[in-house]
Amino acid sequence: MNFTEKLNKLGGLFKNKKVAILGFGKEGISTYHFIKKYFPETWLIISDINDSLVEKHPFLNKSLNTEIITGNNYLEVLNSADLIIKSPGISLKDSRFDKYEEKITNQTDLFLRLFSEQVIGITGTKGKSTTSSLLHHILQKNSIDSILVGNIGLPPFEIIENIEQDTFIVFEMSSHQLQNIGISPHISVLLNIFEEHLDHYNSFREYIKAKIDIAYYQNEKDFFIYNYDNLLLKSTIDKIGIKSKIFEYGLNKIDGDGIYIENSKIYSKNQNTIIEKGDTNFSRNIPGNHNLSNILAAIKVCEIIGLEYNKVINAISDFKSLEHRLEFVGTFNEISFYNDSISTIPEATIAALETIEKVDTLILGGFDRGINYESLAYYLVNSQVNNFIFLGEAGKRIHNEILKNGKEINKHFFFAENMYEVVELAFKITSKNASCLLSPAASSYDLFKNFEHRGNIFKETVLNYNKKSTH
Template sequence: MMLPFEDVFSPVRSVLILGFGREGQSTYRFLQRYYPHCRIGVADKNPDAVAGELPVTCHLGEEYLNALSGYDLIMKSPGIRLEKVDEKLREKITSQTDLFLQAYGRKTIGVTGTKGKSTTVSLIHHLLQKTGFRSVLMGNIGLPAFDFIDRIEQADQLVYELSAHQLQDVHASPHIAVLLNIYPEHLDYFGDFEKYKAAKQNIFRFQQAGDKAVCGEKPEGASFFCDEIRGTDLQKIQEKDLLRQTGLKGQHNLKNILVAFKVLQYLDVDESRLSGALAGFKGLPHRMEYVGNFGGIDFYNDSISTVPESAMAAVQSIPETDTLILGGYDRGVDYRQLIRFLSQSAVQNFFFIGQAGERMFQMFLAQKPTDKNLIPVENLQEVFVKLRSLKAVSCCLLSPAAASYDQFHNFEHRGDLFKKEARRFSPKK
């Protein structure tokens, strides 16, 4: 099989995989299969990153970046920070996303945004399949691109979820590029909001004549051209009751549907076919996911919520919410707008977890609320213990507005624990 990366991998004798998470392990499998002549090294800050006996040279622990100079090519995984690396070494660094877009960008539909990426790529993938296309879904949704190299056919549409970390150092853009929104996030990694925005906007930076661009919300001051989803578009389509067909909730998801429709229209799919094609699509786990009614309480899992905007959208989309779980790992996000919004909302009970929760709790206290029940807790399990003592609770929503990495592996781990605790919840007898 002739690969589009021959000029990259064939000449090199050694490759360092920088970061050995899901994508790094995918790169390892790719090299083992197609370029067995390469000596492979793995560098990762986690001393336990490599499990079992693999035929690789390991550089693990705090000094893992010292290995960079010893290899011909460096395959960087998303999220690895390289602030003080010599420019000559930077010339050897690439990534799955960068190589994939250079090779397959002309047939790729790329989607980025602070929130809504996974739902939107899944929608696009679903609509493509329902309207007669072959579609391959990949990327930040948990499906590394190199895992699909041997399955890509000429007629395939490649739907790629792209994070800011993946876009940070790319040199190519997708043929159809989607930017859903940009809110402050990952500031602990990027340093400031402007650098984060710049990474996101790389999705358009290398587009060529004939490429397409669409924005759910165009950032203020952005210089690039894109088709925008406007308020009038939402008003026109609301009467079709599209959200009910999917089980999705909220104006933001209606906008995600419109973005997906726009992408299909770029591919010459008639708009009249799209509403029917939505049938059968279901929302993804951890995104305003209805867990069920247990002990007389409706539980919703929105663990994907890691920024204030998503928590506000969840409360607006589930207006019956009277109990909200907030907090987690504190990335220094500005919570002032969220606290103002929640202070004026109908939500009565608030649980606060972690350092982000503590900061939100103190901001609430500063407002001297008289009609809110503010409850700091150590962890999710304590939420369910104290929930039994509250009166007249009918709807409990986990929408933390904060990252999960203080107590959990990721937002899925947090959401799974919430669902487990909810399903065995019973009121105090």
């Protein structure tokens, strides 16, 4: 089926219907332009809580066949529209969504209807941006046509005209983008599932379902790759009747087909045939076992599409770590500062501490979403970290969990109201020739717009404080 035939099929969804775009952020805007270009006769309803939507986007004034609903009544569109294309940022926790679930879709679902056979979908609570970017980098370095889209910042509808028949579409998929899909990518990768986004879902089980849907709708011709080391993920997969060819990957031996590590060697296993691929001491700029696990997932995808192992390893050697992920800020006053603002869950902070050497000061906390911090507290009590700086309500709760351990704790605890206080404390209390790590294990939304904003403010404050203190 060519692109025109696919478009015609998709157009059947919109024919003689009022189609609502619920949420007019970056993805909502790209959905609007897609429909206006390919299906201009469609009656559109733009629905957004922002009252100043038209002032912000003047082109809406001249938009034909378009109705606009803004402000607190924006969810009235649930009743008036025949089809609702929901943006990822809008949570379905509101009970008003319950009886309209059947007519809610999203851009991810519509895009997969057009290009699922070319999509490599990657999701996971942590690691999806790094793994997606790494895979895209490997493909490009080997002159394979690849486009990177999704949660990393580029809505898929924005690149439709750049897709050729042999293009691989590496799609980083958040749980929000996977919610309400009815079709899965041809190659799906599930990196891990941890307790996260509890503010967005009615339950942790609902969050798990959204993640699993990346493979749930696959058929026998598709491929599913998942992390065998993630116990929750393994137990969940065992209970679901996934129809595709399943591959496992792990830092230790696996049960089924896939890729794994044993005695610092990488092995590929397929139908009881095991092939040694190489050592784990290859050159890489993304440190830590959690990134080695991400690399295994990317290697397995490349194996499926027929890319030679040595070419994959060569490409990995010059891949640079993404910003806010174990990012080295610099050494000032003989203290090494690291920005791991992406860390919004305990597991990410533990992974960071197991990667960065000589962490003397750890910055924790932020917006409290009710995550369980017991395992993190136990780990921290038994760690080599001496100083803890806590931010926000989550910071207070982590502190309380640490104190619950009931043993004499030879640690130093500090509380800060803002990033300047954090950095000022860090310079004063961190030992020379040691590290200070921002790895909060909490969301950023109390003091910052997002984790990127938090990380940037941390870096700016460190640099500015150092300048000030050296003058």
